[in-house]
Amino acid sequence: MATTVDAPTAENRPAGAQRDLEEQRRAPLKTGEDPQNTLAASLKDAAAAALLAGVLGFFFLALRTEIAPGGLDVSARWGLWLASIAVVFAGRLLLNLFVFKTRRPVTQLFAGRGAGLGARLPWLGKAVGAALFLFAMILPFFITTVFPAQQRQYIDLAILIMTYVMLGWGLNIVVGLAGLLDLGYVAFYAVGAYAFALLSTHFEVIGFWTALPLAGMLAAFWGVILGFPVLRLRGDYLAIVTLAFGEMIRIVLLNWYDFTGGPNGISGIPKPTLFGLEFTRGEDGVAAFLGIEYSTIHRFIYLYYIIFILAIVTNFVTMRLRRLPVGRAWEALREDEIACRSLGINTTNTKLTAFAIGAMFGGFAGSFFATRQGFISPESFTFLESAIILAIVVLGGLGSQIGVVIASVVMIGGIEMLRNIGFLSDIFGPDFDPVKYRMLIFGLAMVGIMIWKPRGLISTREPTIALKERKRIGADYVAQGEGH
Template identity: 50%
Template sequence: MNQETNTSAAAVNVITIGQSATKVSAVRAYALGKNLKAAFVASLMTVILTAPVLGLQLKMIGYEVVLEQHWLPVWLAAAAVFVFQLLRPIWLVKRTAVKFPSIPELNAHRQKTIILSLLVIGMIWPFFASRGSVDIGTLALIYIILGLGLNIVVGYAGLLDLGYVGFYAVGGYTYALLNQHFGLSFWQCLPAAAFVSAIFGFVLGFPVLRLRGDYLAIVTLGFGEIIRILLNSASTVTGGPDGISGIPKPTFFGIEFARKASEEGGRTFHQILGIDYSGSHMVVFLYLVALALVAFTLFLTSRLIRMPVGRAWEALREDETACRSLALNPTKIKLSAFTLGAAIAGLGGAFFAARQGLVNPESFTFIESALILAVVVLGGMGSQLGVVLAAILLTVLPELARGFDEYRMLIFGLVMVLMMIWRPQGLLPASRPHVELPK
C-alpha cells in the first residue's frame, strides 16, 4: 500500500514539474517574442534617426555639391541597437554579476597631494613637449578654470546653470573693449574682466532667487543666449558677427614675446636673453599664465569651501528649507555663488581673448556651456580633482580622435552614456567628512 502511495506521489511530482517547465518555457518564449519586437522597432527608429546624419553627406566636388551615401555606419548602428535590445533582459538579470572597473575613493588630503603633483608636472612638461601639445594643454587649462568656476554654482550650491558661457563672453569682451578704447594691458584688464563678469552674475542672481531645478536651467539658458544675441546685434560696440580682432598677448613685466617690440627702443624676450626667436616662446608663456590662473582658482575655491560661505552653499544644495531653518539667508547664498562663479568665468574669458587675439559671438555658443557642464558632471560635482581630470580628458580625447571627425559628437555622447551607467557620481566624487560609529 505504501509503495503504491509513493509511486502515485512521484507521478504527481513528475507531472507538476513537467507543467512548471512548460509554463516557464511558455513565459520565456513570450518574453523573447516581445523583446524581439521591441528590438526590431528600436533598430528601425535608429535607421530613421541616423540616416540623415550618417547616411547622407554633402560633399564639394569642384564647384558642384554632391550628395554622397554612406549606409554602412547606419546599418552598424542599427545592428548594435538590435543586439543590445535583444540581450537587454539577460543583461538586466545578470547585472549584479557584471563588475565594472572600480576607482578607489580618495580623501581630501590625497586629492590635494595629487593636485599639487599635477601642478608641478604641469610646470615642467611644456619645456619638453611639442608646440601643438602645449597649445592643446593651454586649452585644457582654460576648461579647468571654467569648470572650477561652474563647480561653485552647480557642484557646491546645487544651482543648475546652463548659461555659464555668458559670463565667459563678458570677460573676453571686457578685455577686448578696454584694450581697444583705453589701451589697457592684459594684466590691468584681468581683474576688471572678473569684476564686470561678477556684476553680471550678481544681476542674474536676482531673477532666479525663487527658481529651482528645470526652471532655473531655462532662465540661465536664456541669459546665455541673450548675451550672444546682444554681442551680435551691438555691432557699433562689439563689432557684431566679426567680433574684435588685434587683441594683444600678455607680457612678462612689460617684456614682449614677439619678433620685434611694438614700441621704439623696446627689447623683446629673445633679444634680452640673446637667443634666436621662436614662436614656441609665446605658446609656452601662455601655457604658464593659464597654469598660474588654474593654481589661483584652485587656491581660491579650496579656501572658499572651507569658509562659512562654502558650508552655506552645501546647506543650500542639500535642502533649502533646512537651510532657512538654520537662520541662513538663501538669497545671499545664491547671489554669492553666482557672483563668484561668474568672476572666475571672467578670468577665463579674458585669457581666452588674449590667447586667440580675436573674440566673436560664435566662440560663446550653448555647446560651450554644455561642455563645461559635462566637465563638472563627469568629473564629480563638488570635486576639484575630478574637474581637473575631466577637463583634460574632454579636451585631449577629441584631439586624439581627429581621424573620426564625422563621428566625434557620436563618440562623445556614447562616452557620456557609458559614464552614467558605470559611474553616475562622476570620476572622482567629492569626499565629504563623515563619522563612522563602531559596531
C-alpha cells in the same frame, strides 16, 4: 547630562546585516538560472536582437537609392546589412553571457574593485592630485622635448584644456557647491572677453594684466545683476532664465554694432606681456632680454603658464572658500534652503556671492581667451559652450575639483584627439573621416558614464572640517540642489 543620556552611539550605524541588506537592494537583479538554460536563453535573446536589427536595418543599410539619369537607381548592400546583423548578434550574445544573464556580471567585478578604492586608499586622491599638478607644471617642456614636431599643436591643446578646467572650476562654485543650475555661464565668459577687448582697444594704457581684474570685476557685477531678479526662482525655472540670460548677452553683443562690432567682432587685441616685455623677435623682446634664441613657441608656453596660474588661483580660492563660513553656507544651501533660513543665513546674499564669484572666474577666463585668440566675436559664446562647461562639471562629479580636471581632459582633449585618429581610415577605407563621428563617440561615452557613474566620476564629498578622522561622504547622502 552627557552621562545620563546613553543614546545611540557607534553601534547604531548601519553595519553588518543592515548594510548588506541595503547593498543588496541596490545590486542589479540576478536571475538564478543554471548555466545551460543561460546559454539557450542568451542565444534566443541574441537571435531576437539580430532579427530586430535586420528588420530595422533593411531599409537603412541594405537598400540604397541614388539619383541616376532618368530616375532613381536602387542598389543593394547585402554585405553591410548581414555584417550589422552579425555584429548585433555577437554583441548581444556576449553581453548576455557576461553581464545580463550570469551570476557574476563582469561589470560588478569592476565596480566591486573600483568602489572600495577610495576608502581603502585615502591618500590616493591627494596623490593623483599632486601628480597631476606636477605634470601640469612641467607640461610645456615635456611637450617640447617629447613631441618637437607637434609642439605648437599640443601646447595649444593644453591651453584649451586648461581654459576649460578653469571654467569648470568656476562653474563648480555655482552648480556644484551652491547647487544652482546655471545654463548661461558662458555669458560671464563673454563679459570678461569683451571687457578686456574693449578696454584694451579703446585705452592704450590698459594691457592684459591691468584689464584682468577689471574684467573679473565686471563679470562679477553682471553676476549680481543677473542674480537679483533670478535667485527668487527655483529649480527648472532658474535654469531656463539663466539660459535666456546667456543668449541675451550673446544677442546684444551681436546687434550692438557701434559698441561691439557686431558679428565682425573685435580684432587686434593685445598679447600679454611679461613685465612689459613683449614676445617679439626684436631688441626689446623677451628672448633678447633673456639672451635666448627667439622662437614662436615661447609665447605659447607663456600663455600656458598664465592660464595655469589663473586656474590654480581659482582652485586655491575655491578650496579656501569651502572651508570658510560662506562656502559651508553654499553647501548647506544645496542641501536644504529652508533649514539655512532657520539658522539665520541670508540665502539671497549667499546665492549672490556664489553667482558673483563663479562669474568672476568666468570673466578671468574670458579675458584670457580674448588675449590668446587676439580676436573675439559673439560666435565663440554660444549655448554649446555653456553646455560643454556644465557637462564637464556634471561628468566630473558635482563639487569635485579633481573630477573637473579629468572630465576636461577627457572631453576637450578627447574630442581633439579624435580628429587625429589615422588608423581608423586604414580599416574603414580612405573615405572614413573620424571627425564626423567624434560627436557620436562622445555622446556614447557620456551615456556610458551616466549609466555606470550617474553622479559623475568623483561622486563622494570631502568634509570641510573633521574632529578626529576625515571620512569621505557617499553620494547617497549628498543632495544635488536645485534643478537636478
